[in-house]
Structures are given as C-alpha cells and as structure tokens.
Amino acid sequence: MTKSEVLTVTLNPSIDKTIVLPELRVGSLNRTSEVRLDPGGKGINVARLLHEFGVGVTAAGWSGGAEGEALMGYLKRDGIAASFTPVQGRTRTNLKIVDSSKELTTEINEAGAVVTEAELAAFIRDFTLLLEDVSYLILGGSIPPGVPDTIYARLAGIAREHGVKTVLDADGEALREGLQAVPFAVKPNIHELERLLGRTLASDEEIVEAARELLGQGVSIVIVSMGEAGSIAVSGEEAYRVNPFEITVKSTVGAGDSMVACLVHCLLQGKGLRDIAAWTAAAGTLTASKEGTQLCTLAEVQEHVHRVEVHSIGVHPL
Numbered sequence: 565m566t567k568s569e570v571l572t573v574t575l576n577p578s579i580d581k582t583i584v585l586p587e588l589r590v591g592s593l594n595r596t597s598e599v600r601l602d603p604g605g606k607g608i609n610v611a612r613l614l615h616e617f618g619v620g621v622t623a624a625g626w627s628g629g630a631e632g633e634a635l636m637g638y639l640k641r642d643g644i645a646a647s648f649t650p651v652q653g654r655t656r657t658n659l660k661i662v663d664s665s666k667e668l669t670t671e672i673n674e675a676g677a678v679v680t681e682a683e684l685a686a687f688i689r690d691f692t693l694l695l696e697d698v699s700y701l702i703l704g705g706s707i708p709p710g711v712p713d714t715i716y717a718r719l720a721g722i723a724r725e726h727g728v729k730t731v732l733d734a735d736g737e738a739l740r741e742g743l744q745a746v747p748f749a750v751k752p753n754i755h756e757l758e759r760l761l762g763r764t765l766a767s768d769e770e771i772v773e774a775a776r777e778l779l780g781q782g783v784s785i786v787i788v789s790m791g792e793a794g795s796i797a798v799s800g801e802e803a804y805r806v807n808p809f810e811i812t813v814k815s816t817v818g819a820g821d822s823m824v825a826c827l828v829h830c831l832l833q834g835k836g837l838r839d840i841a842a843w844t845a846a847a848g849t850l851t852a853s854k855e856g857t858q859l860c861t862l863a864e865v866q867e868h869v870h871r872v873e874v875h876s877i878g879v880h881p882l
C-alpha cells in the first residue's frame with residue numbers, strides 16, 4: 565500500500581442511498597426506476613477520489629452498527645486504507661432522490677447517531693497517531709450529535725502541531741468554528757459562504773471580496789463553488805472565475821468533494837492557482853454527470869480539463 569500523504573476525517577460518514585424517479589411527486593406514490601448504494605460522507609469521498617488518483621490516503625472517522633460494517637466493506641473492496649474508531653451508534657444512511665425529468669437531486673441527510681465523550685476521546689487518540697507523516701488533513705461534513713462544534717478547530721490545531729495543513733469543507737457552526745484554527749484552504753459552496761458571512765453574494769466581485777475576508781484571517785486558498793454556475797478560486801495574489809462545460813446532470817452528490825480532492829492532488833503536484841481552479845472545476849463537473857455518489861477519475865479530469873473556461877479576475881495582492 566502507498567504511504568499516506570493525506571488523512572481524511574469523516575466524523576459523520578454515511579451509506580448514500582440514491583433512488584432515481586422519472587419525476588418526484590411530493591405527497592403521492594412514487595416508484596423508483598433505479599436504486600443504488602454508495603459509500604458516502606465528505607472525507608470518505610475525498611479519500612475514494614484521491615485513491616483513484618494514485619495518492620496515498622487514509623480515511624478516518626467513526627463507524628458503527630451494521631451500516632458501519634457495510635461502509636468498511638465498501639472501502640476495503642475499493643482498496644482504501646481505513647482507520648475508523650468504533651462507536652455504539654449506527655452509521656447513518658443518507659437518501660438522495662433524483663428527479664430525472666428535472667435533473668434535480670433532493671438530499672435527505674440523517675443527523676447521525678450520538679457520539680459519547682469516551683468515543684470522542686478514543687477518536688482523538690487514534691487521530692493523533694494517524695497524523696504522523698501525512699502532509700494534508702481533510703476535514704469534511706457535518707458533526708454528529710454529542711460532538712462539540714469546536715471539534716474541527718481542535719483537530720486542525722493538533723494537525724498544525726504536527727506540521728500538517730488542513731483543508732476544511734463544512735457548513736454552519738462547524739465551518740465558523742473550524743475557521744478559528746485558520747485552515748490552509750476552505751471550499752464553501754455559495755450558500756455556505758453566504759450563511760457564514762450573513763449576507764447575499766450577488767456578483768463575482770462580491771464573492772471575491774467575501775473570499776478575501778477569509779484570506780485576511782490567514783486562510784491561503786478559498787474555492788467557492790456555485791453548482792452549474794461554476795466556481796471562483798482565490799488566493800492572496802490571484803483570483804479566477806471558472807465556467808464549467810455542459811453536462812447531463814445525473815447526480816450532483818460528491819461534486820464538492822471531488823473539488824476538494826482535486827485541490828489536494830494539485831497542491832501535492834505543486835500546481836498554481838490557475839490550474840487548481842481549472843482542475844477542481846473539471847472534477848466537480850464530471851462527478852455531477854455520474855449517477856449516485858460515483859466520482860470522476862484522474863483520466864477523465866485530464867481529458868476534459870481543457871473544456872472549462874478560466875478567466876483571471878484582477879485583484880490587489882493582500
């Protein structure tokens with residue numbers, strides 16, 4: 565097995581159950597045209613993609629119950645190194661409903677089972693050992709009940725003590741609190757960024773300005789994703805707007821995680837922000853063209869990256 569350069573943490577992993585309907589009729593009987601199960605959760609998806617990209621990666625978090633065992637089975641099947649701390653509660657199942665006529669995905673994510681103080685302490689012990697020798701830590705997704713919102717700041721702080729850079733992908737208080745530890749990079753979607761800052765971001769200029777507020781706090785790279793409207797990547801010196809290519813959308817689940825994984829891949833390859841902007845956008849877009857929580861491959865990104873449009877946005881260095 566390749567030595568791990570990256571550690572991903574998924575505190576609230578899931579089995580993603582995708583049901584495809586010809587058309588979602590709320591309040592009526594719906595019959596599925598297709599059902600699929602995939603391993604899910606933000607850090608897990610990042611690990612799946614990085615593994616496919618040939619990056620040494622370990623996935624960590626909590627897992628429990630029959631669903632947790634099934635999840636570990638999927639990761640083993642796919643050859644992904646996994647080190648999950650056991651919990652009494654069962655790993656959640658997240659429902660994704662795809663309306664094929666409208667090309668729309670509706671997500672229903674469970675809160676997840678309660679984690680006890682002893683289970684939290686056991687995880688911190690395991691986590692600290694796993695940090696040895698890795699360069700990047702990915703923290704992604706919601707925080708299960710029982711765990712304080714400050715957990716990401718705590719984990720990012722331990723990572724910094726080990727010389728490990730953190731990439732954070734979270735929402736709400738998990739994002740707000742996580743930012744306190746000044747992660748190296750963050751990838752909010754536009755809604756997460758608007759919630760964080762408490763204001764609507766109506767133009768590219770406003771989004772760049774908002775991203776630069778986070779850079780002002782010490783974050784080095786901010787990538788703001790906006791679904792089919794594309795993405796904006798910003799560092800202290802540069803900013804790029806990326807327009808994705810047209811696809812038939814199958815399921816957008818995992819598109820954001822694919823961007824995070826691609827960001828880390830690019831960082832490990834020493835690529836600059838322009839390439840990061842293009843590669844991450846291509847990865848997200850390709851994943852959105854796949855059913856369920858299926859992710860893009862390295863070969864696909866290499867083949868299609870030239871199709872995204874990248875425009876430089878002039879900024880004054882911070």
Ligand SMILES: Nc1ncnc2c1ncn2[C@@H]1O[C@H](COP(=O)(O)OP(=O)(O)O)[C@@H](O)[C@H]1O
Binds near residue numbers: 792793818820849
């Ligand atoms: N309908 C779509 N058409 C083309 N690209 C898409 C579409 N949805 C998502 N993407 C691509 O995936 C990226 C991430 O999607 P987004 O929905 O913003 O992330 P998240 O899953 O984190 O909310 C987008 O920036 C874009 O490049």
Ligand SMILES: O=P(O)(O)OC[C@H]1O[C@](O)(COP(=O)(O)O)[C@@H](O)[C@@H]1O
Binds near residue numbers: 580606609706
């Ligand atoms: O932890 P949360 O916020 O409930 O999100 C978990 C869900 O997000 C996913 O990781 C997908 O995330 P993205 O669509 O943002 O890439 C699913 O696999 C999982 O069901």
